[in-house]
Amino acid sequence: xxxxxxxxxxxxxxxxxxxxxxxxxxxxxxxxxxxxxxxxxxxxxxxxxxxxxxxxxxxxxxxxxxxxxxxxxxxxxxxxxxxxxxxxxxxxxxxxxxxxxxxxxxxxxxxxxxxxxxxxxxxxxxxxxxxxxxxxxxxxxxxxxxxxxxxxxxxxxxxxxxxxxxxxxxxxxxxxxxxxxxxxxxxxxxxxxxxxxxxxxxxxxxxxxxxxxxxxxxxxxxxxxxxxxxxxxxxxxxxxxxxxxxxxxxxxxxxxxxxxxxxxxxxxxxxxxxxxxxxxxxx
Numbered sequence: 001x002x003x004x005x006x007x008x009x010x011x012x013x014x015x016x017x018x019x020x021x022x023x024x025x026x027x028x029x030x031x032x033x034x035x036x037x038x039x040x041x042x043x044x045x046x047x048x049x050x051x052x053x054x055x056x057x058x059x060x061x062x063x064x065x066x067x068x069x070x071x072x073x074x075x076x077x078x079x080x081x082x083x084x085x086x087x088x089x090x091x092x093x094x095x096x097x098x099x100x101x102x103x104x105x106x107x108x109x110x111x112x113x114x115x116x117x118x119x120x121x122x123x124x125x126x127x128x129x130x131x132x133x134x135x136x137x138x139x140x141x142x143x144x145x146x147x148x149x150x151x152x153x154x155x156x157x158x159x160x161x162x163x164x165x166x167x168x169x170x171x172x173x174x175x176x177x178x179x180x181x182x183x184x185x186x187x188x189x190x191x192x193x194x195x196x197x198x199x200x201x202x203x204x205x206x207x208x209x210x211x212x213x214x215x216x217x218x219x220x221x222x223x224x225x226x227x228x229x230x231x232x233x234x235x236x237x238x239x240x241x242x243x244x245x246x247x248x249x250x251x252x253x254x255x256x257x258x259x260x261x262x263x264x265x266x267x268x269x270x271x272x273x274x275x276x277x278x279x280x281x282x283x
Contacts, residue, residue, distance in 0.1 A: 010105060010152075010202045012255070017107060026050045030057075030244060033085035033115070036148035036176070037237040037273065039063055039230065047239035056236065060176070061086040062093075064147050067226050067277045068174035072096050074142035077166070079103075079131040079159075080149025084112030091122050098123045100141075104130055132158040139168045146175040151204045160220040169282020173222065176230075176275050178206050178262065179213065184270040187261075200255030206271070213276060222278035231266050231273045238263040 016035065019027040030050040038048070038056025048056065065086060070076060073096040078086050081101030090099060099122065103109050109126045118124035129135045131146070132155050144163040153159050163173045180188045188206045208216075210227065217224065241259055265271035 011200050012202070013105065013108065015200075017111075020111075026244065030054055030240075031083075033083055033088065034058060034061055035082045035085075036060060037234045038240070039233045040236050041233065043232070043236050047243040048236055050244070053237070053240045053244075058085065058089060060230075060234070061089050061147060063230065064174055064176050064275055065090055065143075065145060067228070067275050068143045068145060068172045070094055070097070070143055074098075075140065076100070076143040076145065077102055077134075077136070077141050078145040078147070079134075080146055080152065081112060081126075082108055082147075082149070084116045084126070086145060086147050087112075087124060088116045091116070091119050091124060095119075095121050099125070101126045102129050102131065102134070104128065132162060134162045134166050136166045138165055139171075140166045142168055142171050144171070144173045146173075148176050150175055150177050151206055151208075152202060153205075156205075156208055157216055157219070160216045160222070164220045164222060164280055167280045169280060171280045171282075172225065172277060173280075174226075174275065174277040176273065177208065177213075178266075179208065179210055179272050179274045180206055180265075181270050181272070182209060184265055185209070187265075201258055204258075210272075210274070217276075217278045221280065223281060224277075225279050226275065226277035228275045229272050230275060231271075234273045235263075235266065238266075 016027065016031050030053045034057035036057060037060060038053050039060035040056050070090060072094050075098045076090060077100040079102045081087060081103050084101050087099045087101050090097060101112055106128050109128055113126045116124060131153050144167060150156060150159065185207060238259065262271060
């Protein structure tokens, strides 16, 4: 396939895929379907097991797609779809849905296509494309999802405009993201140079505050539906990552630094994990 103009460097996906190929069952169990943080009702007393983390990651996906109010018979596109876990979750709980997973990394799409087949009455397609230049006609979808991936996009404003364009009147956009408070912005800006631009998680932009999200949505024409802070529910992710990290073959010092930064900022209240949902005006 032709190289996209801003194909991301994603060392953490390199590490995961190498661990899968090496037959590491713990890494495969934890991240084989979802590659994002987990969701717990209460913080456990010990680090979660790989199976417990996988269940928590499934719960987080469900929290996001339920925030979009997905109903039977709707058309849904999940941008930055990873290994397809979110669409598989929707497929298992909704009928008559047309589901599309979009990603700029063909390796993730190949694994998603191998792992997931649609239930009877549903459709499931995988497409390599840019989330900021969606290859769909206007008013094509009822729902656009972006689960813990928007910080990789080169331009959030362009993504919001594209999401608005491809949504039908009354359509919804739901996403999850790490949202900084104003006090964290200087550090978030610095992280855009290092390690955020060359680190384990690839190029990451964590400079989008809640106020900026509100402005971006309003500029695109969206109405707010939901702004939910679930930071507390995601905190068990960090001890799990520390427990699992020795198993990742390509773990870098930057991975430790970036994850520790996110954990400290989250526990101190400077970085919040939020689910945001918006609606395009119309029927």
